[in-house]
Amino acid sequence: MLVWERPEPPNRPVPSPLNRERIVRAAIQLADADGLEAVSLRKVAAVLGVGPMRLYSYIASKDELLDLMVDAVHAEIRPVGDGWREVLRSLAETTRQAAHEHEWLADLLGGRPRLGPHALARGEAVVAALGDVDLDAIMPVVTAVDAYVIGAVRREIAERRAERATGMDEKQWQASLGPYLERTFATGRFPALATVVRDAAHLDADHTFRIGLDFLLDGIEARISR
Incomplete structure (x- = not known):
C-alpha cells in the first residue's frame, strides 16, 4: 500500500x-x-x-x-488564472518560486511523477484549464511546460550553488573569462557567437525565464489554434 x-x-x-x-x-x-x-x-x-x-x-x-x-x-504550487495560457504561466512561475524557496526540490523534479494528493490537485487544476484543448494534446502541452521549468530552475540553482562554491557571482565569473573570450573571438572563428556575446542584451534570470516561457506558450498557442 x-x-x-x-x-x-x-x-x-x-x-x-x-x-x-x-x-x-x-x-x-x-x-x-x-x-x-x-x-x-x-x-x-x-x-x-x-x-x-x-x-x-x-x-x-x-x-x-x-x-x-x-x-x-506541491501544496505551494497552485496555478490559477483565466484560460489555459494564464494557468500554464502560473504553473511555471509558482513551480519556479517553490524551487527557489526549497532549493533541494530541483534535484527531485522530473522522472516518474510523485502522485501524492497535493501533486494530483495541482495536476487537476492544470488539466481542467486545458479543457478546450484536444484531449491528445493535453499531456504533451503540460509536459513541455514542466520540461522548460525543470531545465530553467536546475540551471538557476546550479548557478546559485556555483556562486556559493566559488565566491563569485555570475557577473564576476563572466568578467574573469572576459580576456579569454576576447582572445578567442579575435581569431575570427566564432563570429556569430562573438556578435551575440558583445552586442545582445544581457538579461537577468527573471527576464530570461519569462521570455523563454513566452516563446514556449506562443508556440503552444500557434499549434493548438490550427
Whole structure:
C-alpha cells in the first residue's frame, strides 16, 4: 500500500506526539537549511526528539519521506488564472518560486511523477484549464511546460550553488573569462557567437525565464489554434 493510502498509527499518550505532517515538516526544515544530504530518518528523529524507530511506524523508508516532502511542497504550487495560457504561466512561475524557496526540490523534479494528493490537485487544476484543448494534446502541452521549468530552475540553482562554491557571482565569473573570450573571438572563428556575446542584451534570470516561457506558450498557442 502506498504511503498516501496507508493509515497513520493511532494517537497515543506519549511525551513527544508524532504524525507524518510533523515528520515531513522537520525533514523540509533540514533540507532547506543544508540540502538533501542533511535528511535522514535518524536526523529527522533527532530534530523531533524521538527515537529513529518510532518514525518507521509512519514512514517505511527515506524514499517515502522524499515523496512526502515533494508532495508537501506541491501544496505551494497552485496555478490559477483565466484560460489555459494564464494557468500554464502560473504553473511555471509558482513551480519556479517553490524551487527557489526549497532549493533541494530541483534535484527531485522530473522522472516518474510523485502522485501524492497535493501533486494530483495541482495536476487537476492544470488539466481542467486545458479543457478546450484536444484531449491528445493535453499531456504533451503540460509536459513541455514542466520540461522548460525543470531545465530553467536546475540551471538557476546550479548557478546559485556555483556562486556559493566559488565566491563569485555570475557577473564576476563572466568578467574573469572576459580576456579569454576576447582572445578567442579575435581569431575570427566564432563570429556569430562573438556578435551575440558583445552586442545582445544581457538579461537577468527573471527576464530570461519569462521570455523563454513566452516563446514556449506562443508556440503552444500557434499549434493548438490550427
